[in-house]
Amino acid sequence: MKIAIVCYPTFGGSGVVATELGIALANRGHEIHFITYRQPVRLELLSNKIYFHEVHVPEYPLFHYQPYELALSSKLVDTIKLFGIELLHVHYAIPHAYAGYMAKKMLEEEGIYIPMVTTLHGTDITLVGKHPFYRPAVNFSINQSDIVTSVSQNLKESTLELFDIKKDIEVIPNFIDKRKYSMHFTDCQRSLMASEDEKIITHISNFRKVKRIPDVIHIFNKIQKQLPAKLIMVGEGPEKEGAERLCEELGLANKVIFLGNSNEIDRILCFSDLFLLPSETESFGLAALEAMINRVAVISSNTGGIPEVNRQGITGYLSDVGNINEMAENALKILSDDQTLELFKSNAAKVAMDFDILKVLPLYEAVYEKAFLARHESLQQN
Ligand code: GMT
Numbered sequence: 001m002k003i004a005i006v007c008y009p010t011f012g013g014s015g016v017v018a019t020e021l022g023i024a025l026a027n028r029g030h031e032i033h034f035i036t037y038r039q040p041v042r043l044e045l046l047s048n049k050i051y052f053h054e055v056h057v058p059e060y061p062l063f064h065y066q067p068y069e070l071a072l073s074s075k076l077v078d079t080i081k082l083f084g085i086e087l088l089h090v091h092y093a094i095p096h097a098y099a100g101y102m103a104k105k106m107l108e109e110e111g112i113y114i115p116m117v118t119t120l121h122g123t124d125i126t127l128v129g130k131h132p133f134y135r136p137a138v139n140f141s142i143n144q145s146d147i148v149t150s151v152s153q154n155l156k157e158s159t160l161e162l163f164d165i166k167k168d169i170e171v172i173p174n175f176i177d178k179r180k181y182s183m184h185f186t187d188c189q190r191s192l193m194a195s196e197d198e199k200i201i202t203h204i205s206n207f208r209k210v211k212r213i214p215d216v217i218h219i220f221n222k223i224q225k226q227l228p229a230k231l232i233m234v235g236e237g238p239e240k241e242g243a244e245r246l247c248e249e250l251g252l253a254n255k256v257i258f259l260g261n262s263n264e265i266d267r268i269l270c271f272s273d274l275f276l277l278p279s280e281t282e283s284f285g286l287a288a289l290e291a292m293i294n295r296v297a298v299i300s301s302n303t304g305g306i307p308e309v310n311r312q313g314i315t316g317y318l319s320d321v322g323n324i325n326e327m328a329e330n331a332l333k334i335l336s337d338d339q340t341l342e343l344f345k346s347n348a349a350k351v352a353m354d355f356d357i358l359k360v361l362p363l364y365e366a367v368y369e370k371a372f373l374a375r376h377e378s379l380q381q382n
Pocket of ligand 1: 011122206281284287
């Protein structure tokens, strides 16, 4: 099938999922067209089945806000016509489902009917989308999608609670491709980051408020008082500067390493023992799953869709948001004895395999097939 994928090209989870999905679909023989404002960070264009089409938004001084949705929907119309694209898959409702709907309508005027699948990722619903300024448009474009999917059961329930949705929402969880990780290297080079007796604790995110970065630091502070440890902080975002300051204040500067954004998170996770994800909310927690497949135990909050990924007492522990004392205690339970740590690490890798791409990809393919057939049936009826 010829499929256009619209996503954010940045380091956020939704863009990563969309990109990895596109690459995997191309490996299965589909022709994939990524349409976004920059080449997605995890996309390497070394396949004749993968195309990237950049959306340009020319600056015009009259506009206080440059109209990205308009440029995106025009680009969709042109690309869909030029390449004979058969299905549109938009990741993240804002503004992608809205722009996709406009493109569909413009194409219909020309007798081209294209089904649209919308995948909800989390903040498009729970943080941004529900705001009264956006809600009517988000509600409308979700209902206008031919098929709607969400990345967790919890996100499906939140969407039904927060919006007036008339469509069924299919849950298709996020996924990982173990083969990608195990192919790269065998030597984790742990010694680059810590001495032999130190445990390595990692956090990866876009450093926004919702990630509760100060909690990460405070949990680590409590852990390192009990056993030698290093904290590796990966990512960039508005909370990073404050986090660096907090580390200084707590006297942790030489125990916390800020690495910035990285394309090598598998390399970092490879030498990590524990992953911290104390988020305020998280529709799924892809970063935790990526940690787990790399044999890293997870200490997280019990919010949103995280319990669908991190299993209490098996792959790690979950606590109420903000309960940093319990999170630190649980971290110490896992870290203080090698046998226990090894058990949690191997459990994490085992449970992560429930989300293997080979299990999840056919679910998306089935959805595409369904959307395609439904579109054709409705055309025949009219
Ligand atoms: O919060 C982020 O890290 C970015 C955000 C995004 O939209 O890219 O992530 C959301 O989508 C990810 C992929 O489906 C999920 O794993 C994250 O849990 C979700 N973030 C939130 O719900 C806060």
